[in-house]
Structure formats: C-alpha cells, structure tokens
Amino acid sequence: MSGKQTVGFIGVGLMGWGMAKNAVEKGFDLLVLAHRKREAVDDLVARGAKEVASAREMAEQADMIVLCVTGAPQVREVLNKPDGILAGAREGLTIIDTSTSEPDLTVKLHEDLGAKGITFVDAPLSRTPSHAWDGELTTFVGGPPELVARIKPLLDTWAAVVIPTEGPVGSAHAIKLVNNLVSIGYGAIWSECFAMTKALGLKPQVLRELVTNSGMNCGNFQNFAKYICEGDPSAHKFTLANCLKDITYYNRMATANNTATLISDGTLQALKQAKTMGYGEQFLPEFVNVFLKLNGEEPGPSTD
Known part of the structure; x- marks a missing residue:
C-alpha cells in the first residue's frame, strides 16, 4: 500500500504468523525473517511479504520491526547477535516487542536504544492464535500518547482492542x-x-x-x-x-x-x-x- 511504512516481523510462530498475515493483507510492506517452520514464511511471501536472510538485513530496510518471540533471552539475542537488529539499525527505527518479556529489560532497552535514536516499545498480546489469525487480539501498549498513536495503525491490523496503559514504556509488559x-x-x-x-x-x-x-x-x-x-x-x-x-x-x-x-x-x-x-x-x-x-x-x- 503506497505511503505505508515498511514493517519487519521476527517470530512467525503460533501467534506471529497470524499477526504478520494481517499486517501484509491490510497494506503494510512486510519483511519476514526466515523461520524454522517454512510453512509460515512461504505463506506470508505468497501473500506479498519479502523474505530477508537476517535481522540485520531487515533493520537496514524497515521503519518498524515487530518482535514476537518467546521471552527476554530471545529478545536480547535477536537484538545483539552479530547479524542481529542492532548491527543494521538506523536512527528512527521503531522496535515493537509483542513478546511476554521482563519489564526491567524493556525499560533498559528503551533507555539505551533511545540514546541512539531508536525507539523500543512494549505491546504484548492477549487471546489465542486463532484470534491472531482473525485480527481479533487484545494488545496492551506502554509509553506516551504520541508514541501509542504512532504505532496504533499497525497494531490495529491484528488487534481488535488496543489498551494504552497510560504508563511508561515497560508498563505494558x-x-x-x-x-x-x-x-x-x-x-x-x-x-x-x-x-x-x-x-x-x-x-x-x-x-x-x-x-x-x-x-x-x-x-x-x-x-x-x-x-x-x-x-x-x-x-x-x-x-x-x-x-x-x-x-x-x-x-x-x-x-x-x-x-x-x-x-x-x-x-x-x-x-x-x-x-x-x-x-x-x-x-x-x-x-x-x-x-x-x-x-x-x-x-x-x-x-x-
């Protein structure tokens, strides 16, 4: 869809597959990272997504990157490994962590990456994979109103309900x-x-x-x-x-x-x-x- 930002998606498992499917079908230019379950990646590419070889390559092209991984260790890994997000991140990149992670880590990443011109925000999920597929998830979002408003059009592709916590980044986690x-x-x-x-x-x-x-x-x-x-x-x-x-x-x-x-x-x-x-x-x-x-x-x- 012309004028839409480019979105990278990391973690197309049970929840992420449906979320990414909704993002690309509702008009976002989507980059997807190779995943151990080829079925999801192949399906998303068939719907219009572009596959990239590494998180670094994704960060070099994306305006926003969505993380839907297991937890805090996986968030750290995908950010910091040699071919990870931070190896290719540009100033202005927004990283949206939809994982269920640890609030203390989220706060630290928000502060540390913010000093480099990168926004890190938490938007974890509620409900089930079938709701993800149907675009009917609930998501909680931390951070100031202007940040929530900026990412909400993307969140709306997979969430029927978006709940701002009215607290700082980290409060959603x-x-x-x-x-x-x-x-x-x-x-x-x-x-x-x-x-x-x-x-x-x-x-x-x-x-x-x-x-x-x-x-x-x-x-x-x-x-x-x-x-x-x-x-x-x-x-x-x-x-x-x-x-x-x-x-x-x-x-x-x-x-x-x-x-x-x-x-x-x-x-x-x-x-x-x-x-x-x-x-x-x-x-x-x-x-x-x-x-x-x-x-x-x-x-x-x-x-x-």
Missing part, C-alpha cells in the same frame, strides 16, 4: 504478567478441581455443567474444559513451559516490588512440577494431567 497470572492461575485451579472431581468418582462433564451454569462461567473455563471433557487440548495453544516462564517473570517482578505472592507461588510450584514430570510441551488445558498423576489417577481426558 508488567500488566501483561498480571494478566497471565489470571489466566494461568485459573488453569491451575481448574486442573486441581477436575482432578478432585475424578477422585470423587464423578465425570468431569458434571463439573463443566455446574460451572457453565454459575457466575464463574467464562471463556477461559470453557476452553480449558475441552481437553478433560472432549480430549481436545488445542483450544488454548500455550505450552506449560511458556506458562512457567511467564509466572517466573511475574514472581521476579513481585519480588522487585516487595508484594505478596501467595497465589503465584503455588502456581509456580505446580508448573515446575509439570516440567519435572515431562509435560512442558503440553498445552495449558493438559495441566490437569499433573494433578491427576499426583493423585494416583491415570492422566488423560475422560470423554465417556
């Missing part, structure tokens, strides 16, 4: 960690409750029916219940390893702010147990398997 404690913490509660239901000799469908017809019914619960009741874990494609990473970040933030962590501590320990038991690559709805196994029950759904 902070509130994202709070949001993830809500969703992952509920996953821990649903897991323990469904495991208890089985220990009582009842079918999980009974608990689903009860909650569905109560004030606690919500999309989070319905997606979670699809695994234990129907055998479908893909309603929430977010691995327990990523859950562990996010709650670890939350606890570090809480420690830095000297706040109580009674709920997040329990969730963190349950996720560590999941990793120890080899369930790290299972999706959040499969968290129930940890509790079932600890109770001496056979892991897996009860679809009868």
Whole structure:
C-alpha cells in the first residue's frame, strides 16, 4: 500500500504468523525473517511479504520491526547477535516487542536504544492464535500518547482492542504478567478441581455443567474444559513451559516490588512440577494431567 511504512516481523510462530498475515493483507510492506517452520514464511511471501536472510538485513530496510518471540533471552539475542537488529539499525527505527518479556529489560532497552535514536516499545498480546489469525487480539501498549498513536495503525491490523496503559514504556509488559497470572492461575485451579472431581468418582462433564451454569462461567473455563471433557487440548495453544516462564517473570517482578505472592507461588510450584514430570510441551488445558498423576489417577481426558 503506497505511503505505508515498511514493517519487519521476527517470530512467525503460533501467534506471529497470524499477526504478520494481517499486517501484509491490510497494506503494510512486510519483511519476514526466515523461520524454522517454512510453512509460515512461504505463506506470508505468497501473500506479498519479502523474505530477508537476517535481522540485520531487515533493520537496514524497515521503519518498524515487530518482535514476537518467546521471552527476554530471545529478545536480547535477536537484538545483539552479530547479524542481529542492532548491527543494521538506523536512527528512527521503531522496535515493537509483542513478546511476554521482563519489564526491567524493556525499560533498559528503551533507555539505551533511545540514546541512539531508536525507539523500543512494549505491546504484548492477549487471546489465542486463532484470534491472531482473525485480527481479533487484545494488545496492551506502554509509553506516551504520541508514541501509542504512532504505532496504533499497525497494531490495529491484528488487534481488535488496543489498551494504552497510560504508563511508561515497560508498563505494558508488567500488566501483561498480571494478566497471565489470571489466566494461568485459573488453569491451575481448574486442573486441581477436575482432578478432585475424578477422585470423587464423578465425570468431569458434571463439573463443566455446574460451572457453565454459575457466575464463574467464562471463556477461559470453557476452553480449558475441552481437553478433560472432549480430549481436545488445542483450544488454548500455550505450552506449560511458556506458562512457567511467564509466572517466573511475574514472581521476579513481585519480588522487585516487595508484594505478596501467595497465589503465584503455588502456581509456580505446580508448573515446575509439570516440567519435572515431562509435560512442558503440553498445552495449558493438559495441566490437569499433573494433578491427576499426583493423585494416583491415570492422566488423560475422560470423554465417556
């Protein structure tokens, strides 16, 4: 689309593929970095994107670069490696980090890169890969109003709701960690409750029916219940390893702010147990398997 800025996109995985698809289809000139899953890259190129060989090459051409990577270590790597973003970055470049990362790192990058004429801003995400594909994500954005307004046309391509935090850069990553404690913490509660239901000799469908017809019914619960009741874990494609990473970040933030962590501590320990038991690559709805196994029950759904 004539007049649109050139956007680079790094991280076309479960969430990023749909986000990048929306950006290019809605008129942005898109650069995409080679990814281990060729399917996403090939699809985006077919839609009009241009593939580049390195983050350095991308930075030499882009006005904005979107990061949608796993977390803080991956953000550091893609910025600082020999052929990374900073090797090719020009003054005026804006880097939008949509990853779930650590607020302290975001603040430092904003300050350090700002001294070089490069803007670093946090705009993490909420909802699922299917929402990313449909352009219906929610995103939180830190920073002053003029910065939010400048990047909002791009965010609008994949987000139906854009929420300015009305706080500094870094505050979006902070509130994202709070949001993830809500969703992952509920996953821990649903897991323990469904495991208890089985220990009582009842079918999980009974608990689903009860909650569905109560004030606690919500999309989070319905997606979670699809695994234990129907055998479908893909309603929430977010691995327990990523859950562990996010709650670890939350606890570090809480420690830095000297706040109580009674709920997040329990969730963190349950996720560590999941990793120890080899369930790290299972999706959040499969968290129930940890509790079932600890109770001496056979892991897996009860679809009868």
